Amino acid sequence: MPDQTRHIAFFLPTFPAGGQEHTTLLLMKGLVERGHRVDLLLERKVGAYLPRVPETIPIHELKRRSRWSGYRRLIPGWPSEGFRHLRGSLGLGQRSIPLHRLIALVDYMETQRPDVVISAHDRAPLLAQWAAGISRHRVATVVIERSIFSRNYEATRSDARAYAVMQHRLTLMRRLYPEADRLVAVSNGAAADLAQILNLPRDAVGTMYNPVLRPELMQRAAERIDDPWLNDRSTPLIVTAGRLAPEKAQHVLIDAFAQLIDEGRDARLVILGEGPERDKLTRQIAERGIEARVRLPGWAENPYAWMAASALCVLPSEFEGLPNTLIEAMACGCPVVATDCPGGTREILADGEYGRLVPVGDAKALADAMAATLDDPTPVERLHARAADFSLERSVDAYEAEIERLCTRADDETR
Incomplete structure (x- = not known):
């Protein structure tokens, strides 16, 4: 002091x-x-x-x-x-x-x-x-x-x-x-x-x-949101959060998710955020025939409740300074997968120790990492411990x- x-x-x-x-x-x-x-x-x-x-x-x-x-x-x-x-x-x-x-x-x-x-x-x-x-x-x-x-x-x-x-x-x-x-x-x-x-x-x-981890984050994560996807835990929910912009590469995540569905996986994807890529992403979802499994609800007042209810959080960005989304997801006990992009993702995940890293723009590698993490998620206590480093x-x-x-x-x- x-x-x-x-x-x-x-x-x-x-x-x-x-x-x-x-x-x-x-x-x-x-x-x-x-x-x-x-x-x-x-x-x-x-x-x-x-x-x-x-x-x-x-x-x-x-x-x-x-x-x-x-x-x-x-x-x-x-x-x-x-x-x-x-x-x-x-x-x-x-x-x-x-x-x-x-x-x-x-x-x-x-x-x-x-x-x-x-x-x-x-x-x-x-x-x-x-x-x-x-x-x-x-x-x-x-x-x-x-x-x-x-x-x-x-x-x-x-x-x-x-x-x-x-x-x-x-x-x-x-x-x-x-x-x-x-x-x-x-x-x-x-x-x-x-x-x-x-x-x-x-x-x-x-x-x-x-500063990412804070008491009110955990309080918000525990809030109940009346949404059928959040309240149905029988189908794994995958979430990402960020501005709908080219550098956030949500289009790569959509391709990776479509591959999971084509392989017979039962899952849903929610893309939280708003931005100029909305129309392009909406068309891509329709072209892949996965409209019933993907939602773009816009900017979320409480993204932490979505993270707490999800089986996986994915960050497909082309570059990031320090992506708060990864840390917030880990604080909520949600396993993560991210691109090994320029910036802070490798630092946060400690060279892959706390979540799988994949090459930028590689939808196949991202799909494989998502599947592997769904099958073998990082223990919640380890995610919480790492998030605490960014309090x-x-x-x-x-x-x-x-x-x-x-x-x-x-x-x-x-x-």
């Missing part, structure tokens, strides 16, 4: 219903319970998760300003960045990132005087570094990478405009991220990827796991220790 409480701000673009926002909410609540003052700082105060933020956590929105007001502070305060950005906005260099909220962020730092700003996603970390560089109040900055940036970067190559934006963002990241007081990622795999793409030494990026308490401990280290260093520098 640190000697004193700290003022901590979490900075995100918006606050929709997503894994990143869920993790941020857990961390904020955990730090408040430890006595710290915590703010949620948003570029825009929108998002389905806003009602979940307790009153003990103030929400600050960065009001839109003229971009020229940003230059009045950025150019004299940080000339190299200010003039680079101005050239880009005038079409004389790389495309700029809008500065409409930069001064609002500087104003927040100077009036609210946080000790630490923790930023993640999109341009938020870049704005945080610019603002910290010109703020009259010294604030420590932490940048969190929650995904595999190199894969997101490569995924834009087919879209010239999106790829140009990502190229410019990577250029800015290579300049600005080293200026952060701490760079962290949510898994060793994500940390190694970030260090490599930024051309930094591996030890320049730390690892801090997400809320351990994660808050790690963040609290890192925040205290940064604040102590900043205090020493100002003496």
Whole structure:
């Protein structure tokens, strides 16, 4: 426990219903319970998760300003960045990132005087570094990478405009991220990827796991949901949860499941989540003739009850930062199978010790691993023990220790 409480701000673009926002909410609540003052700082105060933020956590929105007001502070305060950005906005260099909220962020730092700003996603970390560089109040900055940036970067190559934006963002990241007081990622795999793409030494990026296991998760897992598939334990239920997006590769899982059915297995598949691939996945299910055995019920308010009632949870992703779904399923006592994709799946499953790993995109190998796990599931007590390594308490401990280290260093520098 640190000697004193700290003022901590979490900075995100918006606050929709997503894994990143869920993790941020857990961390904020955990730090408040430890006595710290915590703010949620948003570029825009929108998002389905806003009602979940307790009153003990103030929400600050960065009001839109003229971009020229940003230059009045950025150019004299940080000339190299200010003039680079101005050239880009005038079409004389790389495309700029809008500065409409930069001064609002500087104003927040100077009036609210946080000790630490923790930023993640999109341009938020870049704005945080610019603002910290010109703020009259010294604030420590932490940048969190929650995904595999190199894969997101490569995924834009087919879209010239999106790829140009990502190229410019990577250029800015290579300049600005080293200026952060701490760079962290949510898994060793994500940390190694970030260090490599930024051309930094591996030890320049730390690892801090997400908070996943918590008391309310187990309480929610025990809740009864009135659904015939959940209440019929005679047919094995297979579940997956995640955004319906190409990188989540639910189409591979559908092919693997169809193979199980073709082999005479009696099972059902539920794909929890929503996203742009819904229509494509629905057509695929119809083409395979398995409509009666597969459901896409959309985003689930309580996915843990589904996991607790399932015989198997499958993660078919092409890449993952740290897939909470795997940990949540193990916490609910549900055996797991996952692709050995870039990111955190191999770390979570300890090289296959806690669940079978299969090559990315290999539906046959995935079907075989699913069948083998249904026949010989990992003991529940071992799943619970592994999930405990990703508890809320351990994660808050790690963040609290890192925040205290940064604040102590900043205090020493100002003496």
